[in-house]
Amino acid sequence: MVSVDEYISDMYAPDATGDQVPDWVIREKDQFREIRDKNKDGVMDRDEIREWIIPPDYDHSEAEAKHLIREADTNQDSKLTKAEILDSYDVFVGSQATDFGDALLRHEEF
Structure with a gap:
């Protein structure tokens, strides 16, 4: 209480x-x-x-995705380029959405 x-x-x-x-x-x-x-x-x-x-109507995945875009989208076009992701690597490595950076290492198309 x-x-x-x-x-x-x-x-x-x-x-x-x-x-x-x-x-x-x-x-x-x-x-x-x-x-x-x-x-x-x-x-x-x-x-x-x-x-x-933990509000019942809160979408954690959506909130984290918006956070990552807000932090890394340097030209403010609401899209992330490979360069923006790499320039903000520390933001993505700290994110649960990328499995703390592991997802970035597994995908060579980045």
Whole structure:
């Protein structure tokens, strides 16, 4: 179970200066209460945490493909050339979508 204070404490800790709480903290607390805490019991239970971390409608493969294109597409044409892939080899080697680079080594057509 995660309370709203525990949820926020990982991202923000008020300092001793007494400065005003930033707007984003207020928005995050509201989001916690209105969206994340589905049953409105003041804490996120196991199912609510699971849905937050792994949304049921989230396509991991599509998100990773978009990430790779965004990172490597230097001319912003939404297509990757062999040169763009090789220039961004480190991005692809770190990607689960390419089996951490193994897929690049197996395909000579690159």
